[in-house]
Amino acid sequence: MSMSSAGAAATAAQRPAPRKGARRDRIRLFQEMGMLAPAVILMTVFLIAPFILSFWTAMTNQPLVPRPTPVRFVGLANFIRIFNDPLFWTALWNVTRFTIWIIPVQCGLAFLTALLLHQKIPFRNLFRGLFFLPAITSMVVVCVIWATLFQYPTGPFNQILGFLSFGMIQPIDWLGDPNWAMFSIVLLSAWQAYGFQMIIYLAGLQGISEELYDAARIDGANALQRFWNVTMPGLRPTHVFVLVITTIQAFKLYTQVAILTQGGPKNSTETVVHYMVRIGYEEQKLGYASAVSVILFLIVLVIALLQRFLLRRYDV
Amino acid sequence: MSDTALASAPLAQPAKVPAIRRKRFNAYRAIQAASMLIIALVIVSPLFLLAVASLKDDRFQILADMGTFRAFWVSNPTLANFAEVAHFSGELAFGRYLLNSLIILFATVVGGLVVNSMAGFVLAWGSLRGRAVILALVIALYVIPQESIIMPLVIMVSRAGITDGFAVQIVPWIASPLYTFLFYQFFAQLPKDLFEAAEMDGASVFRVYRSIFLPLSLPALATVSILMGIEAWNQYLWPILVTQTDYARPISVAIATFFGQDSIFWDRAMAASVLMMLPILAFYLAFQRWFVSSFVGSAIKG
Numbered sequence: 001m002s003m004s005s006a007g008a009a010a011t012a013a014q015r016p017a018p019r020k021g022a023r024r025d026r027i028r029l030f031q032e033m034g035m036l037a038p039a040v041i042l043m044t045v046f047l048i049a050p051f052i053l054s055f056w057t058a059m060t061n062q063p064l065v066p067r068p069t070p071v072r073f074v075g076l077a078n079f080i081r082i083f084n085d086p087l088f089w090t091a092l093w094n095v096t097r098f099t100i101w102i103i104p105v106q107c108g109l110a111f112l113t114a115l116l117l118h119q120k121i122p123f124r125n126l127f128r129g130l131f132f133l134p135a136i137t138s139m140v141v142v143c144v145i146w147a148t149l150f151q152y153p154t155g156p157f158n159q160i161l162g163f164l165s166f167g168m169i170q171p172i173d174w175l176g177d178p179n180w181a182m183f184s185i186v187l188l189s190a191w192q193a194y195g196f197q198m199i200i201y202l203a204g205l206q207g208i209s210e211e212l213y214d215a216a217r218i219d220g221a222n223a224l225q226r227f228w229n230v231t232m233p234g235l236r237p238t239h240v241f242v243l244v245i246t247t248i249q250a251f252k253l254y255t256q257v258a259i260l261t262q263g264g265p266k267n268s269t270e271t272v273v274h275y276m277v278r279i280g281y282e283e284q285k286l287g288y289a290s291a292v293s294v295i296l297f298l299i300v301l302v303i304a305l306l307q308r309f310l311l312r313r314y315d316v
Numbered sequence: 317m318s319d320t321a322l323a324s325a326p327l328a329q330p331a332k333v334p335a336i337r338r339k340r341f342n343a344y345r346a347i348q349a350a351s352m353l354i355i356a357l358v359i360v361s362p363l364f365l366l367a368v369a370s371l372k373d374d375r376f377q378i379l380a381d382m383g384t385f386r387a388f389w390v391s392n393p394t395l396a397n398f399a400e401v402a403h404f405s406g407e408l409a410f411g412r413y414l415l416n417s418l419i420i421l422f423a424t425v426v427g428g429l430v431v432n433s434m435a436g437f438v439l440a441w442g443s444l445r446g447r448a449v450i451l452a453l454v455i456a457l458y459v460i461p462q463e464s465i466i467m468p469l470v471i472m473v474s475r476a477g478i479t480d481g482f483a484v485q486i487v488p489w490i491a492s493p494l495y496t497f498l499f500y501q502f503f504a505q506l507p508k509d510l511f512e513a514a515e516m517d518g519a520s521v522f523r524v525y526r527s528i529f530l531p532l533s534l535p536a537l538a539t540v541s542i543l544m545g546i547e548a549w550n551q552y553l554w555p556i557l558v559t560q561t562d563y564a565r566p567i568s569v570a571i572a573t574f575f576g577q578d579s580i581f582w583d584r585a586m587a588a589s590v591l592m593m594l595p596i597l598a599f600y601l602a603f604q605r606w607f608v609s610s611f612v613g614s615a616i617k618g
Contacts, residue, residue, distance in 0.1 A: 031521045032442040039435030042491030050468035138550045140568045141589040145362045159383040203612045255552045259572050273463050280467045289467045297464035
């Protein structure tokens with residue numbers, strides 16, 4: 001990142017302006033403040049303020065609609081209630097399950113496709129363009145499409161399964177069976193976000209110098225050895241990035257669940273954000289919901305810091 | 317989609333392979349081609365299915381066809397479903413919802429481009445004292461997910477008496493740490509001479525930004541427009557919390573609400589989904605190269 005060097009250069013260039021331009025300097029300063037102000041004000045009001053407010057509300061019994069009784073400070077009571085609520089732990093466990101499943105399905109497939117596309121194959125720009133299509137499709141639209149694919153008992157998936165197994169496999173109630181619902185959510189989420197990760201991997205592969213491969217070839221490394229000793233180490237930052245972004249997205253899982261299963265059946269697809277919205281919006285307990293959002297922030301922060309730590313040797 | 321439209325993408329061109337070698341059958345090549353086709357089938361067929369189903373007029377037929385190969389074929393295509401849902405008032409006002417979404421998208425992107433690029437410019441080339449601190453703060457703020465500020469934001473908005481409308485869906489998302497940082501990063505790597513020469517000629521900071529740096533920043537403007545546009549288009553959680561009536565309801569919420577009803581009119585749901593997909597798809601086909609590089613560009617740090 002070249003931010004500090006470029007910034008320092010800009011100040012240094014500006015510095016040697018003695019008293020002659022003092023008035024001009026002042027005008028310039030005002031202009032700069034004016035240009036910075038909209039962003040600073042908007043971020044303060046709509047990002048910093050709610051962020052700080054969330055820590056405060058989390059320790060009150062704030063309702064959604066104002067009540068005649070004053071809002072009370074309740075300390076850590078909300079957090080204690082959350083940690084004593086089995087549903088919260090179910091939600092946490094569900095997003096963890098989601099992460100464990102989606103990493104091989106989505107990241108693995110994205111990685112394999114990127115490896116294929118990185119080679120000289122015909123129509124590869126066309127393929128890349130097609131594979132990226134779901135990534136620009138709205139999650140709401142994805143849900144409509146996949147709800148038809150998942151139809152029970154005669155939807156396309158069940159028909160294909162029945163056909164391939166000569167009728168041995170009984171139709172699966174993809175979204176209605178607690179054992180399958182989260183896995184079904186994984187499938188459609190992977191389908192939607194896979195194209196994005198594929199192009200991240202492609203960019204990573206293009207970043208590995210061709211000379212390294214040439215050198216490995218001269219040393220007599222075969223294709224597999226080149227993969228393990230050149231490609232994989234070269235992709236380390238990409239792998240870490242993809243894993244971190246996937247995990248963070250998993251913890252923010254909401255839209256697909258809200259539209260397709262509402263957390264059910266039997267809470268098998270309840271997620272942290274869905275739990276938060278349910279408490280805050282439907283049960284109108286905003287203090288309690290804010291406490292969940294503080295926990296969500298801390299989880300995301302830990303994952304982001306973990307990424308920094310894992311990539312500390314790389315200049316990113 | 318023609319191959320030539322995509323050929324301008326920045327990936328390396330396939331090298332010319334001598335004709336004799338190409339003719340030899342190669343098992344590896346065959347596996348490669350087969351896996352590409354299978355992946356393409358998995359990725360594209362759900363979208364194809366949506367397009368085909370939206371052209372079928374009979375909702376019971378859509379469901380009956382779903383489990384057969386007829387799901388991929390429509391014998392007498394009709395636009396009746398679109399005519400049915402694309403109203404501007406009433407129960408199926410998806411025309412209106414689409415327009416609402418476009419208004420929100422347009423206002424968010426235009427506002428975002430102005431606000432974030434000005435801030436990024438000052439952070440890169442300004443002479444303000446606290447610049448480094450503000451920049452560090454902007455980077456730190458990037459970690460905060462939208463989901464974790466949304467509950468307090470609901471309190472703020474409802475205390476302010478705002479319960480519906482366009483502004484509440486647009487204004488909070490205009491200024492963004494990520495996009496300010498992307499602009500900052502872009503401006504900072506432009507040559508210093510550019511700034512100095514203009515200043516020497518007596519141009520004010522705003523002039524330098526407006527007349528010299530902004531015209532050079534088409535890649536950054538395109539990247540931020542695409543990322544912000546997609547984000548605004550796909551907003552779902554925030555609008556369900558703050559829109560009560562269909563006055564400013566975006567199409568994402570409208571489809572989800574329609575879809576949540578007990579007996580689903582699949583023909584209409586499909587047509588509405590296609591409506592929601594079309595604008596983004598048109599942009600994607602026109603600016604495919606920019607889309608891909610934008611998403612790569614968004615993948616900086618966490």
